[in-house]
Amino acid sequence: MNTQEVMQQFEKYVISNYARLPRVIVRAQGATMWDADGREYLDFFPGWAVSGIGHCHPRVVEAIRRQAGELIHIDNTFYSLPQGQLAQLLSERAFGGKVFFCNSGAEAVEAALKLARKATPEGKYKIISMLGGFHGRTFGAITATAQPKYHQGFAPMLPGFKYVRYNDLDEVRAAIDDETAAVLLEPIQGEGGVKVADDAYLKGLRQLCDERGVLLILDEVQTGLGRTGTWFGYQHSGVVPDIMTMAKALGGGVSIGAIMAKPEIAAALVPGTHASTFGGNPLACAAGVAVIEAIEQENLLENAEVMSDRIMAHLEQMGQRHSCVEEIRGRGLMMGVELNRPGQGIVDACLERGLRVNCTQSVVLRMTPPMTVSAEQVDKAMAILDEAVAAVMAS
Numbered sequence: 001m002n003t004q005e006v007m008q009q010f011e012k013y014v015i016s017n018y019a020r021l022p023r024v025i026v027r028a029q030g031a032t033m034w035d036a037d038g039r040e041y042l043d044f045f046p047g048w049a050v051s052g053i054g055h056c057h058p059r060v061v062e063a064i065r066r067q068a069g070e071l072i073h074i075d076n077t078f079y080s081l082p083q084g085q086l087a088q089l090l091s092e093r094a095f096g097g098k099v100f101f102c103n104s105g106a107e108a109v110e111a112a113l114k115l116a117r118k119a120t121p122e123g124k125y126k127i128i129s130m131l132g133g134f135h136g137r138t139f140g141a142i143t144a145t146a147q148p149k150y151h152q153g154f155a156p157m158l159p160g161f162k163y164v165r166y167n168d169l170d171e172v173r174a175a176i177d178d179e180t181a182a183v184l185l186e187p188i189q190g191e192g193g194v195k196v197a198d199d200a201y202l203k204g205l206r207q208l209c210d211e212r213g214v215l216l217i218l219d220e221v222q223t224g225l226g227r228t229g230t231w232f233g234y235q236h237s238g239v240v241p242d243i244m245t246m247a248k249a250l251g252g253g254v255s256i257g258a259i260m261a262k263p264e265i266a267a268a269l270v271p272g273t274h275a276s277t278f279g280g281n282p283l284a285c286a287a288g289v290a291v292i293e294a295i296e297q298e299n300l301l302e303n304a305e306v307m308s309d310r311i312m313a314h315l316e317q318m319g320q321r322h323s324c325v326e327e328i329r330g331r332g333l334m335m336g337v338e339l340n341r342p343g344q345g346i347v348d349a350c351l352e353r354g355l356r357v358n359c360t361q362s363v364v365l366r367m368t369p370p371m372t373v374s375a376e377q378v379d380k381a382m383a384i385l386d387e388a389v390a391a392v393m394a395s
């Protein structure tokens with residue numbers, strides 16, 4: 001089938017809830033993908049940050065093949081090997097918490113919200129979340145997502161949520177009352193425009209939560225698993241959350257989500273309180289184990305830092321050449337370029353030239369290249385981006 005035929009098939013049979021680019025992707029490897037017409041692209045937003053170690057990483061492919069021949073799914077009536085192994089690997093690379101597995105970022109957020117209510121004393125139920133944040137599309141997650149566009153047409157939201165400005169400790173202090181169970185935020189707001197939480201703000205939040213008996217939940221769905229150059233985003237500040245969510249890059253492309261909670265908090269989820277049929281299935285967990293092994297054995301945290309510096313240097317230069325660049329932000333391989341104009345034209349111009357980037361909040365170009373990206377790929381991508389910006393500015 002050619003691109004036109006596939007688009008017609010979607011038109012007729014697939015619900016049109018996505019604004020898709022007119023390309024059919026048929027194959028991808030590392031930071032490169034190919035479409036049905038044989039065109040090649042550098043993918044600097046692979047899988048919306050899911051393919052953190054690149055598309056079809058050989059270790060992940062091999063782990064999936066091996067596991068598929070042994071046991072794809074077994075329900076949580078039983079124990080299974082990959083689930084325990086992945087939980088241990090995650091715990092040892094974070095804060096020694098215990099893990100519950102689910103299947104997506106939104107589900108991880110739901111689990112975190114339920115655990116926060118369950119683990120705090122009776123009467124505490126309120127959640128404070130941040131304006132401009134993003135936590136997924138289920139009802140709890142959209143309620144936590146303090147952006148009106150995600151609520152429109154779906155009212156009423158879940159009761160008990162309060163929104164405050166990101167990076168503003170005084171607003172959180174004023175919003176906490178005796179019924180507050182938790183504060184929820186991303187260490188870096190991704191969809192919200194690549195906004196980094198100040199270390200001092202996170203330290204202040206930790207202290208405030210401790211003083212007021214409130215749990216601190218960090219949504220690491222996008223920042224987790226090496227994206228920012230450390231295993232988890234919180235590790236830059238040293239501020240340890242009570243509960244942390246993960247998903248996106250965790251499965252190397254296979255859908256998986258998880259929360260980690262300090263053991264004394266995790267203890268609130270006794271049998272019958274929460275569950276997921278697919279959660280922790282051997283296939284997804286084997287993929288997750290392969291992701292962690294790849295990051296460690298191929299020194300990808302280090303490569304992420306080196307490539308981050310390289311991209312930032314390119315972007316700074318680009319910012320000096322083009323007056324449309326307002327600000328360059330990010331940490332590790334999660335970067336945003338804020339423009340003084342809409343960015344979709346640049347995204348399209350990049351795609352035409354063989355580079356895929358994303359635009360969020362209308363004016364922020366967003367890039368999350370894989371941790372396996374090479375210096376040559378970075379240089380090529382930045383040359384394309386520069387050319388695309390110049391072309392759009394000249395038009």
Ligand SMILES: *Cc1c(COP(=O)(O)O)cnc(C)c1O
Nearest residue numbers: 104105106134135136219221222
């Ligand atoms: C993508 C994202 C989610 C939602 O994940 P899904 O897998 O799409 O449900 C939640 N939180 C953050 C921070 C995200 O970036």
